[in-house]
Amino acid sequence: MSNGPLAAALAYILWGFFPVYIKQVAQVNALEVVVHRSVWSLVFMLVLMAALRRFGWLRDVLGQPRTLGVFLLSALLLSANWLVFVWAVSHDRLLDASLGYFINPLFNVMLGFLVLRERPRPGQWAAVALAGCGVLWLTVAAGQLPWVALVLAGSFGLYGLLRKTATLGALEGLTLETLLLAPLTVGALLWFVASGHGAFAQGNLVMDGWLLLAGPVTAVPLLLFAAGARRVSMATLGLLQYLGPSISFLLGVFVYHEPFDPTRGIGFGLIWAALVLYSGEGLLQMRRAAPAAATTADLNGR
Secondary structure (H helix, E strand, O other): OOOHHHHHHHHHHHHHHHHHHHHHOOOOOHHHHHHHHHHHHHHHHHHHHHHHOOOHHHHHHOOOHHHHHHHHHHHHHHHHHHHHHHHHHHOOOHHHHHHHHHHHHHHHHHHHHHOOOOOOOHHHHHHHHHHHHHHHHHHHHHOOOOHHHHHHHHHHHHHHHHHHOOOOOHHHHHHHHHHHHHHHHHHHHHHHHHHOOOOOOOOOHHHHHHHHOHHHHHHHHHHHHHHHHOOOOHHHHHHHOOHHHHHHHHHHHHHOOOOOOHHHHHHHHHHHHHHHHHHHHHHHHHHHHHHHHHHHHHHHHO
């Protein structure tokens, strides 16, 4: 338990600093970066699975067309999320990208209501409404929808929904997703190299090294998250998830000097207030539920 919060926090911290890596390959086409991320993640995961001798699940899954279909869809959603995120960071839209992951928990509340028929509590509805006001304010102020944030929140929310109902764990799931995409991604990588339209294997060894790092940079945070998520409460995980977009936001403002005027600050402020309300309501609900659970356990013990 003592190592769980550390592992989960480190995963979110690494995700928060991921834009630093993307900036190193910003001159590379975003689609090619995503292709490298998928191919080298697959290589990394296959080596890891071989070391752990954990391939038994793959024989079972190959005989389950429905499971394969679900993971193919989740892989496409994850790839779309990666593509938009890489494009946003490469085009100095890191603040928009961080906004997407700030919105994501509240978007999940809406998905739970619409898809899983969950019944959000009044405090959760209030947080969603407040975040909606923030998005509306940003839309009116900019004259257009914050599409980067909405696409990132939507794609990752739907991805999480599919993985929530999936039968595989985080490691096996990522391995299967990248394996299902391999015919496309490996073919695309070979085309980039052979045609000369890509950045890989064109004589720039430094860039080749950065692109090869896409695999471990993608997989290591996931491994830490998989280890940590099992050892912390959902409340703790819910608070830790804001580390990633907070770090990205600070990088965007103070390192990459993206514009953040007071008008934009109002929109972000409304969304941050929604997150405070959402997190506070969740913690309060857990504290109220704890005595009732203890009483029930005590009665069952008697």
